[in-house]
Amino acid sequence: MKAFLILEDGTVFTGKHIGANKDVVSEIVFNTSMAGYTEVFTDPSYAGQAVCMTYPLIGNYGVCLDDMESEKPWVDAIIVRELSRIPSNFRCDMSIQEFLERYEIPGIEGIDTRKLVRLLREKGTMNGYITTNENLKYEDVKEKLHAYVTGDVVRKVSCTEKKFLKGVSDLSENGPLSGSAVFNKEDYAAALSGDKSKREKRPAIVKELNGKGLKIALYDFGAKKNIADSLAARGCDVTIYPCGTSAEEVLKDDPDGIMLSNGPGDPKDCGDIIKEIKKLYDSDKPIFAICLGHQLMALATGADTFKLKYGHRGGNHPVKDLSTGRVYISSQNHGYVVDVDKLDRKVAEPAFVNANDGTNEGLSYVGKNIFTVQFHPEACPGPQDSSYLFDKFIDMIKKGGKN
Incomplete structure (x- = not known):
C-alpha cells in the first residue's frame, strides 16, 4: 500500500505504508543512530514527534522488549528507507512491523531519507502529515500542518504516581570485568545461551556500589528507564516522582540527592514545574539534571532557552568538557538549548560545549551542589563515555561540598 509524507512547505514524499493504518500529523525530526532504534522509539522525549532514521536499513535485529526505555513507544510515527521484516538475533521478540502494529x-x-534530512537541515524542523489517502492534497492538510504543536507532552509521558526502585545491594559474587568494573557473570552467561526465561533485562556494568544506601529523588519529566537503572546499579534507592509533584513533597521525603530527568517538548511550556525547580535550587540539595531537566534548571535560575534549527538526535555527538579539554562522544535527543549569551555567570558557568556547533551542553552552578548536562550519560542507545557523571553525582552527595 502506498503512503505519503506531506511536509508543511508543500513537499510530498511517496513510499510504502508500514505499521498501523492511520493518518498522523507530527513534528518531523531525524536521528543519526545506526542501532538502538527500540530505545529511540520508546524514549518519552520523542512524544509528539515522528522520527526519520538516517541509517538506511532499520530492523535487522528486530525488537527486544527488554530494551524498551519506557512501557510503550512514544513516537507518533517512524520514517525509514528500508524496513527489515526478517530479523535475526537471539534476543529478538518480534519484528518492527509487529511492534508498530x-x-x-x-x-x-521507501522514501529518500537523505533528501528528507537535507531538507530539514536546510529549512529547519517541519511538521508533516503521513497518510495512505492518495486523494489527499497539501491544501487539504495545510491548516493542520501549520497549526500543529507538541503541546503539554511532559504531563502526558510522566508517571501518574510515585514509584520506587531498590538499589543493587550486593555484588560480592560478581567478579571484576576490567579495572574496578563489575559484571553479573551468571546473567551474562544466561543471555549468551539464548534462554529468555533466565535473561536479565540489562546485565549491570557499574564501577562499584558507590551509591549504596543513598536515597535519590528522580523527577519524571519523561525519564528514560536507564536513568533510574544507572543509579540503582550503583546501589542508590530511587524514588520516582510524577512531574507535577511539589518541591515540598520531595524535600519532605529527605532525599540525599535529586535527579531531574529528560523529557519532550518546549521547556518554556513547563511554567509550573519551573517554579518547583526554583524551590529545589534554593534548598541546597545536591542536584543532577539531564536534557530537559538541564533546560528547566536554567530557566528556573533566570537563564533562557531557544529552539535549534533541526536539533541534535543520535549517538555520535561530540561534547567537550571545558574543565579538562577532553571530548566525549554522547547520545543526544533535544531540539532546544540553553542560551549562554543570556547566562548570569554569577549563577552558573558553562561546563560542556558541543564540539560541532558550539552550543551549550552543560552547566555548573556557582556555590551550589548542582550540575546539569544536555546530553544523555545513561546512553541507551549510544556510547557510555559519560556514564561517569552518575559517579560524579554520587561523590558530590557524599562530599557535601560546593562546586
Whole structure:
C-alpha cells in the first residue's frame, strides 16, 4: 500500500505504508543512530514527534522488549528507507512491523531519507502529515500542518504516581570485568545461551556500589528507564516522582540527592514545574539534571532557552568538557538549548560545549551542589563515555561540598 509524507512547505514524499493504518500529523525530526532504534522509539522525549532514521536499513535485529526505555513507544510515527521484516538475533521478540502494529504506530518506508534530512537541515524542523489517502492534497492538510504543536507532552509521558526502585545491594559474587568494573557473570552467561526465561533485562556494568544506601529523588519529566537503572546499579534507592509533584513533597521525603530527568517538548511550556525547580535550587540539595531537566534548571535560575534549527538526535555527538579539554562522544535527543549569551555567570558557568556547533551542553552552578548536562550519560542507545557523571553525582552527595 502506498503512503505519503506531506511536509508543511508543500513537499510530498511517496513510499510504502508500514505499521498501523492511520493518518498522523507530527513534528518531523531525524536521528543519526545506526542501532538502538527500540530505545529511540520508546524514549518519552520523542512524544509528539515522528522520527526519520538516517541509517538506511532499520530492523535487522528486530525488537527486544527488554530494551524498551519506557512501557510503550512514544513516537507518533517512524520514517525509514528500508524496513527489515526478517530479523535475526537471539534476543529478538518480534519484528518492527509487529511492534508498530501492536502499539498502533504508523510509518512510511521507501522514501529518500537523505533528501528528507537535507531538507530539514536546510529549512529547519517541519511538521508533516503521513497518510495512505492518495486523494489527499497539501491544501487539504495545510491548516493542520501549520497549526500543529507538541503541546503539554511532559504531563502526558510522566508517571501518574510515585514509584520506587531498590538499589543493587550486593555484588560480592560478581567478579571484576576490567579495572574496578563489575559484571553479573551468571546473567551474562544466561543471555549468551539464548534462554529468555533466565535473561536479565540489562546485565549491570557499574564501577562499584558507590551509591549504596543513598536515597535519590528522580523527577519524571519523561525519564528514560536507564536513568533510574544507572543509579540503582550503583546501589542508590530511587524514588520516582510524577512531574507535577511539589518541591515540598520531595524535600519532605529527605532525599540525599535529586535527579531531574529528560523529557519532550518546549521547556518554556513547563511554567509550573519551573517554579518547583526554583524551590529545589534554593534548598541546597545536591542536584543532577539531564536534557530537559538541564533546560528547566536554567530557566528556573533566570537563564533562557531557544529552539535549534533541526536539533541534535543520535549517538555520535561530540561534547567537550571545558574543565579538562577532553571530548566525549554522547547520545543526544533535544531540539532546544540553553542560551549562554543570556547566562548570569554569577549563577552558573558553562561546563560542556558541543564540539560541532558550539552550543551549550552543560552547566555548573556557582556555590551550589548542582550540575546539569544536555546530553544523555545513561546512553541507551549510544556510547557510555559519560556514564561517569552518575559517579560524579554520587561523590558530590557524599562530599557535601560546593562546586
